[in-house]
Amino acid sequence: MDASRIISALDSKLRIEILKILAEKPNNVVGVLQKLRSKGLDARYRETVYRGLEKLADAELVEKYYDKESGLCYKLTSDRFKIEIRRESVSIGT
Numbered sequence: 352m353d354a355s356r357i358i359s360a361l362d363s364k365l366r367i368e369i370l371k372i373l374a375e376k377p378n379n380v381v382g383v384l385q386k387l388r389s390k391g392l393d394a395r396y397r398e399t400v401y402r403g404l405e406k407l408a409d410a411e412l413v414e415k416y417y418d419k420e421s422g423l424c425y426k427l428t429s430d431r432f433k434i435e436i437r438r439e440s441v442s443i444g445t
Contacts, residue, residue: 353410354434354441360410366403368392370427373413377426380404 372386380401387394407413413425433442
């Protein structure tokens with residue numbers, strides 16, 4: 352995992368909130384958008400949420416999978432990440 356890519360992905364309140372939502376349970380774009388709106392966050396467009404999810408997927412913080420009922424869904428790759436600034440490394444898990 353690339354530490355700079357992860358730090359860049361985490362440099363957004365919206366993406367942090369998306370991670371919190373996915374920590375509760377995996378979801379699709381529409382489900383994440385609805386949760387963001389229910390929290391009172393300014394999430395107007397599905398495309399904005401999709402781009403946020405894709406940036407998190409590119410950073411390997413979330414992964415995509417297909418569900419017959421829900422379509423394309425996203426889930427956390429782990430609920431714990433450790434970033435070591437001096438080594439510019441990232442470890443996943445406990």
